[in-house]
Amino acid sequence: DAGVIQSPRHEVTEMGQEVTLRCKPISGHNSLFWYRQTMMRGLELLIYFNNNVPIDDSGMPEDRFSAKMPNASFSTLKIQPSEPRDSAVYFCASSFGQGGNYGYTFGSGTRLTVV
Amino acid sequence: AQSVAQPEDQVNVAEGNPLTVKCTYSVSGNPYLFWYVQYPNRGLQFLLKYITGDNLVKGSYGFEAEFNKSQTSFHLKKPSALVSDSALYFCAVSDYGGSQGNLIFGKGTKLSVKP
Numbered sequence: 001d002a003g004v005i006q007s008p009r010h011e012v013t014e015m016g017q018e019v020t021l022r023c024k025p026i027s028g029h030n031s032l033f034w035y036r037q038t039m040m041r042g043l044e045l046l047i048y049f050n051n052n053v054p055i056d057d058s059g060m061p062e063d064r065f066s067a068k069m070p071n072a073s074f075s076t077l078k079i080q081p082s083e084p085r086d087s088a089v090y091f092c093a094s095s096f097g098q099g100g101n102y103g104y105t106f107g108s109g110t111r112l113t114v115v
Numbered sequence: 116a117q118s119v120a121q122p123e124d125q126v127n128v129a130e131g132n133p134l135t136v137k138c139t140y141s142v143s144g145n146p147y148l149f150w151y152v153q154y155p156n157r158g159l160q161f162l163l164k165y166i167t168g169d170n171l172v173k174g175s176y177g178f179e180a181e182f183n184k185s186q187t188s189f190h191l192k193k194p195s196a197l198v199s200d201s202a203l204y205f206c207a208v209s210d211y212g213g214s215q216g217n218l219i220f221g222k223g224t225k226l227s228v229k230p
Contacts, residue, residue, distance in 0.1 A: 043220050045217075
């Protein structure tokens with residue numbers, strides 16, 4: 001298994017531009033999580049899906065952030081318009097079953113820099 | 116509500132010495148406990164987990180953790196530290212059977228092993 005695949009690995013964009021981050025979860029996993037990691041705030045849960053349905057998006061910082069999961073093998077996190085304070089590493093993780101009983105598998109992350 | 120605490124931002128250890136990274140938790144039901152490690156520019160990697168059974172859990176890279184129900188702790192240990200163990204370590208807890216169920220991560224502890 002190739003694990004959780006995220007793309008791109010690095011993204012540099014100008015303020016105001018739209019950014020789309022992509023994630024392919026492990027086949028058979030039915031829960032998917034988007035996290036953001038910064039030095040100041042650590043690891044933050046943004047949103048999670050179960051069976052492709054968004055369950056909790058209370059961690060999404062603003063309306064500029066949106067996430068979709070059109071099918072079991074693909075999810076996107078979009079920021080529009082992007083701002084310098086969105087610069088962070090964004091991780092996608094997937095798991096089997098609802099909840100954390102089986103643990104999560106994380107992708108390698110997307111390092112976003114907004115200038 | 117479930118929560119997890121890692122009281123130390125950083126732990127410094129000399130190579131060859133034993134190491135301990137502390138974690139305490141709070142859940143309403145039975146805890147599922149996890150340790151993850153994050154190397155620079157990488158995603159979080161699973162180290163070990165406690166679900167039930169023996170209180171001493173062995174994991175990857177020679178790490179182990181001891182579940183202590185009375186102290187609600189799950190400290191990560193290694194008998195002899197290596198410089199290559201230097202990384203960020205996250206403790207996580209899931210409240211199996213609870214209403215939330217997802218993993219809650221601590222803020223992380225940076226482990227620095229000096230030669």
